[in-house]
Amino acid sequence: MTRAQVGSQLESAIAYQxxxxxxxxxxxxxxxxxxxxxxxxxxxxxxxxxxxxxxxPAAVNTxxxxxxxxxx
Numbered sequence: 001m002t003r004a005q006v007g008s009q010l011e012s013a014i015a016y017q018x019x020x021x022x023x024x025x026x027x028x029x030x031x032x033x034x035x036x037x038x039x040x041x042x043x044x045x046x047x048x049x050x051x052x053x054x055x056x057p058a059a060v061n062t063x064x065x066x067x068x069x070x071x072x
Contacts, residue, residue, distance in 0.1 A: 001035040010041050025049055
């Protein structure tokens with residue numbers, strides 16, 4: 001995924017969040033992170049989504065891991 005594609009995907013993820021399509025936000029952020037594991041904006045968006053849903057441990061874990069994936 002190119003940097004331009006990452007930017008486009010991030011815009012889509014934000015639009016999904018605004019529209020309330022939370023599963024699409026997670027899917028899009030995870031797609032970004034699969035090829036750009038340190039992409040701050042995708043990590044931040046995913047962590048904020050967890051926090052907004054009241055899943056604070058998942059939010060903290062996402063924010064602290066460079067890949068944005070939760071530890072198992």
